[in-house]
Amino acid sequence: MKIEKNIPVINIGWGKYNSLVAKMEEGDSVLCKNEKEARTIRNTIYLNCKGYKPLQRTQKDGTIRVWKLKKEDKGDEKNTT
Secondary structure: OOOOOOOOOOOOOHHHHHHHHHHOOOOOEEEEOOHHHHHHHHHHHHHHOOOEEEEEEEOOOOOEEEEEEEOOOOOOOOOOO
8 A cells, every 4th residue: 555645535415515505593494405415414414513413304396404402411310300
């Protein structure tokens, strides 16, 4: 195996959505053109937004909406009731 230097990184597509996802606040959503765009936005939220998770739903009219939601804390809190 040979080490190669100065090889450009191929843009895999979700970089163009970084600024959009960064502007989204908790509970905000976007309407996507197609499944590929929805998947790309979901991946951007997973990879670039610590503490958040995406939620995708197909609407009655067939469009796809993706929300940016806060991750639930799975800490050691015990129910004291």
